[in-house]
Amino acid sequence: MRTISFSQATLEAMQEEMRRDPTVFVYGEDIVRQGGIFGQFKGLPEEFGDRIRDVPISETAIVGAALGAALTGTRPVADMHFADFIGVAFDEIANQIAKNRYMFGGQANIPLVIRAPDGISKQAAAQHSQSVEGWVQNIPGLIVVAPSSPATAKGLLKSAIRQNDPVIFFEHKVLYPQKGPVPDGEYFTPIGKAEIRKPGTDVTLVTYSIMVQKSEEVAMELEKEGISVEIIDLLTLKPFDTATILESVKKTHRCVVAHEAVVSGGLGAEIAARIQEKAFFHLDAPVLRVGAKDRPIPFSPVLENYIAAQKDDIRKAIYAVLYREG
Amino acid sequence: MPYQKKEFPNRFTALQKDAMQNLLRTMIRIRTFESRVEELFLNKKIPGFVHLYIGEEAIATGVMANLRKDDWITSTHRGHGHAIAKGAQTDRMMAELFGRKTGYCKGKGGSMHIADFSVGMLGANGVVGGGFNIAVGAGISSLIKKTDQVAVCFFGDGASNRGTFHEALNLAAVWKLPVLFVNENNQYASTTPTSFATSAERIADRAKGYGIEGYTVDGNNVIEVYNAASALIEAARKGKGPALLECLTYRIKGHYVGDPEKYRTKEEVQKHFVENNPITRYINYLKDKNLITDAEIDAIQAEASSEIAAAERFAEESPFPEPEDALDDLFSFSPQEFPEAVR
Numbered sequence: 001m002r003t004i005s006f007s008q009a010t011l012e013a014m015q016e017e018m019r020r021d022p023t024v025f026v027y028g029e030d031i032v033r034q035g036g037i038f039g040q041f042k043g044l045p046e047e048f049g050d051r052i053r054d055v056p057i058s059e060t061a062i063v064g065a066a067l068g069a070a071l072t073g074t075r076p077v078a079d080m081h082f083a084d085f086i087g088v089a090f091d092e093i094a095n096q097i098a099k100n101r102y103m104f105g106g107q108a109n110i111p112l113v114i115r116a117p118d119g120i121s122k123q124a125a126a127q128h129s130q131s132v133e134g135w136v137q138n139i140p141g142l143i144v145v146a147p148s149s150p151a152t153a154k155g156l157l158k159s160a161i162r163q164n165d166p167v168i169f170f171e172h173k174v175l176y177p178q179k180g181p182v183p184d185g186e187y188f189t190p191i192g193k194a195e196i197r198k199p200g201t202d203v204t205l206v207t208y209s210i211m212v213q214k215s216e217e218v219a220m221e222l223e224k225e226g227i228s229v230e231i232i233d234l235l236t237l238k239p240f241d242t243a244t245i246l247e248s249v250k251k252t253h254r255c256v257v258a259h260e261a262v263v264s265g266g267l268g269a270e271i272a273a274r275i276q277e278k279a280f281f282h283l284d285a286p287v288l289r290v291g292a293k294d295r296p297i298p299f300s301p302v303l304e305n306y307i308a309a310q311k312d313d314i315r316k317a318i319y320a321v322l323y324r325e326g
Numbered sequence: 327m328p329y330q331k332k333e334f335p336n337r338f339t340a341l342q343k344d345a346m347q348n349l350l351r352t353m354i355r356i357r358t359f360e361s362r363v364e365e366l367f368l369n370k371k372i373p374g375f376v377h378l379y380i381g382e383e384a385i386a387t388g389v390m391a392n393l394r395k396d397d398w399i400t401s402t403h404r405g406h407g408h409a410i411a412k413g414a415q416t417d418r419m420m421a422e423l424f425g426r427k428t429g430y431c432k433g434k435g436g437s438m439h440i441a442d443f444s445v446g447m448l449g450a451n452g453v454v455g456g457g458f459n460i461a462v463g464a465g466i467s468s469l470i471k472k473t474d475q476v477a478v479c480f481f482g483d484g485a486s487n488r489g490t491f492h493e494a495l496n497l498a499a500v501w502k503l504p505v506l507f508v509n510e511n512n513q514y515a516s517t518t519p520t521s522f523a524t525s526a527e528r529i530a531d532r533a534k535g536y537g538i539e540g541y542t543v544d545g546n547n548v549i550e551v552y553n554a555a556s557a558l559i560e561a562a563r564k565g566k567g568p569a570l571l572e573c574l575t576y577r578i579k580g581h582y583v584g585d586p587e588k589y590r591t592k593e594e595v596q597k598h599f600v601e602n603n604p605i606t607r608y609i610n611y612l613k614d615k616n617l618i619t620d621a622e623i624d625a626i627q628a629e630a631s632s633e634i635a636a637a638e639r640f641a642e643e644s645p646f647p648e649p650e651d652a653l654d655d656l657f658s659f660s661p662q663e664f665p666e667a668v669r
Contacts, residue, residue, distance in 0.1 A: 058497055060459065068459060068462055096453070101658075103435045105435060
């Protein structure tokens with residue numbers, strides 16, 4: 001094990017895959033001249049020449065061309081700069097990338113990765129702070145992943161690049177500088193599998209991305225109060241690992257879902273729905289959801305903190321499913 | 327609308343007689359296919375929507391005669407002609423229109439999503455302007471893999487008003503991609519005349535804004551289309567970058583089969599069909615130069631008719647897919663491997 005940052009971990013994944021396969025290439029805004037806004041592409045231009053490219057500010061072309069490239073025998077990695085800009089390329093994602101393989105009867109694979117830095121960071125306000133996994137959750141044909149640590153970032157990015165299907169890779173901006181242990185040598189984090197971050201017996205806490213560490217902090221604190229929380233890190237948001245969630249809920253009989261995205265229409269709704277469909281009689285309390293209030297992310301730190309889900313919201317939800325006073 | 331004519335090298339004259347006749351054969355095959363599709367749709371044999379390429383055959387034919395099998399094209403909702411000219415089989419196309427298991431897309435696509443990746447036909451597209459960036463991506467593939475493959479993007483006059491047009495042409499120009507953008511200006515975007523909806527006098531004029539070459543040709547003259555495409559595709563293949571070719575044509579049929587066509591007169595359509603029919607014009611040329619006989623023309627038509635009749639039989643005799651087949655083909659892995667994905 002080594003200790004490296006999240007952005008270094010994604011860089012290693014890119015290096016390893018680009019060395020292995022000459023058809024892997026990456027492009028996006030400001031990734032050559034600037035090394036990416038979080039330094040996550042530093043050093044690639046020196047090693048890989050024109051297989052890493054800066055592009056004009058043309059998100060529609062970035063995503064649409066990734067599809068064309070993938071359909072014709074290469075493995076593009078397209079960087080969205082900010083996940084919020086997926087909106088600019090939404091037709092390409094919803095109507096082209098997600099549908100092409102299916103509507104052409106499986107004639108061609110679409111091995112592409114869309115890297116999408118997301119989440120609340122440094123008071124970037126409404127158009128640079130979103131978690132938009134809910135936008136794409138409703139579209140059949142996409143795989144969506146969200147690492148929570150340097151180790152899962154590297155392992156998931158390598159899996160995403162090797163996947164013969166379109167993968168949206170949501171990477172939380174706050175995670176980039178954070179360091180953590182990463183295995184030596186080559187490894188993969190499997191797509192479609194959740195990981196149990198912390199075993200527990202009283203409440204299942206399903207979460208992902210930045211909220212994993214917040215959940216871990218809350219769980220440590222609650223441990224002192226005698227509450228044992230099982231934390232499931234989803235890692236793959238679509239298709240997510242229902243089996244692991246159900247198994248845990250059947251053990252704990254209580255569940256909270258926590259994400260940074262807004263609650264309405266979020267992943268938590270789908271998770272809660274599946275639990276009540278498949279494990280209703282195992283539940284001792286309603287499944288509760290923790291997420292942002294139904295507003296754009298505001299600028300002023302006071303306002304931002306109010307709208308965003310906090311550790312205290314997770315704690316309160318856990319008390320509530322245990323019918324305890326918070 | 328007047329336009330500046332560009333004299334391209336006349337490579338057409340270097341073709342063998344056979345190759346010249348093959349251009350006619352392709353146009354007649356497209357016309358025969360489309361005419362029969364119209365009847366079959368009206369007879370309710372074909373569900374959904376169909377958009378016919380009748381009157382525009384010279385463009386797909388003249389362009390595709392300059393492409394290799396391993397070159398790529400992106401098509402439009404009006405894509406049958408492109409598919410045929412690129413080398414797709416009419417029987418599997420017809421089966422797709424009939425919604426059968428033997429169709430190119432196993433009945434999942436229909437007319438608007440017909441595709442044949444084995445001949446580089448990257449798909450018709452139900453979103454107007456959806457093909458621009460796919461063609462750009464194919465051009466990027468050519469660069470990354472260091473091949474000399476070329477991508478051709480067909481698009482209508484309406485699509486030139488999409489934002490995708492702008493982003494694709496700019497990116498293709500900046501990266502000098504081997505992409506030829508072929509505009510089929512058939513005078514109407516659905517019901518809206520080009521002159522009403524398009525700010526530029528000529529769509530080709532827009533090329534200037536991207537620093538690339540743009541030309542307008544008579545899209546109903548297969549020789550003009552052939553010569554222009556020949557020069558521009560060769561340039562793209564040699565690394566000289568993209569170009570925009572506007573082919574002026576006329577949509578003889580409605581936007582879709584069943585269109586009440588309240589936005590134009592029957593006389594207008596008839597005048598174009600009589601005076602500006604690309605097939606008649608080319609036949610007249612070939613006969614005038616003694617490059618074809620009436621018997622040869624009859625033989626080409628008979629061959630096309632029997633091919634399309636056979637395609638129709640193949641489609642009609644093919645089974646429908648099983649209902650559960652609707653779950654397949656979303657991902658590269660099977661539902662059994664990854665049941666959550668097809669839940």
